[in-house]
Amino acid sequence: MPLSLWLSLLGASVVISFxxxxxxxxxxxxxxxxGFRRSFWxxxxxQAALLIHVIIVAAGVGLLIANSPTAFNVVRYAGAAYLVFLGVKSILAKPVSEETALDIRKNEPAFSMFRxxxxxxLLNPKAIVFFLAFTPQFIRPDQPLLSQYLIYIGTIILVDVLVMWFFFAAAAKIFRRFTRSARGQCIMNISFGVLFILVAGLLLLMH
Structure with missing residues (x-):
């Protein structure tokens, strides 16, 4: 992949991740x-889902989903339902005592966070359609495909990991002090729950 093309990919990846x-x-x-460290799971x-999306697009399945209203809607509604589930779960979460809140970590299993x-x-059809439109701009069919795809997905994942961990996860540290009280926990749970539901609404409005 030429340096100029890779720089364009890098810039686009940064914008998308933010x-x-x-x-x-x-x-x-x-x-x-x-906590900051365990959020990495x-x-x-x-990132595993992003890799699956690229594989789906590379295999041509993404084109089938994009061109099939039924398949697209199944993924879309499933994704929205899952986000609503997470939102409601967050809103209904009960605050812990102030003593326990001093060490607010809930010790959720790493695999649970990963899953x-x-x-x-994965349940975001917008990602499939996006990669379907985005990928061909950076892949040259007349050149070795494997190396191009490795550079392509490697750049996207590396940028997304850095942005998610060192920006969004780091920014969350600021809010941790608000979760030391029951009231603060309720406000945070409701806020993030509503955000999940709003994203689900945007997903349903997408055609």
Whole structure:
């Protein structure tokens, strides 16, 4: 991949990663509940989903989903339903005592955070359609495909990991002090729950 093309890919990846969405909300929620370091498990799950999306597009399945209203809607509604589920779960979460809140980590299993990260990004048809339109701009069919795809997905994942962990997860540290009281926990839970539901609404409005 020529340097100029890779720089364009790098710039586009940065812009995309900084665009707030369900992944960013999930990362901040994990960082608040589990701490900065452990939030990385959720980020890894989200990257696994991105890798699956690129594989789907490269295999041509993405084109079938994009061209099939039924398949597209199944993924779209499933994704929206999952985000609503996460939102309601967050809103209904009960605050812990102030003593327990001093060490607010809930010790959620790493695999649970990883799995949620996968589903959040995987059940997003917008990502499939996006990669379907985005990928051909950086892949040259007359050149070796494997190396191009490795550079392509490697750049996207590296940028997204850095942005999610060192921006969104780090930013969540600021909110941790508000979760030391029951009132603060309720406000944070409701806020992030509503954000999940709003993203689900945007997903349903997408055609």
């Amino acid at each position: 665009t707030p969405g369900a992944g960013a909300i999930n990362t901040m929620t994990n960082a608040i509940n589990e 959720g980020i890894l799950g989200q 949620r990260g996968v589903w959040i990004n």
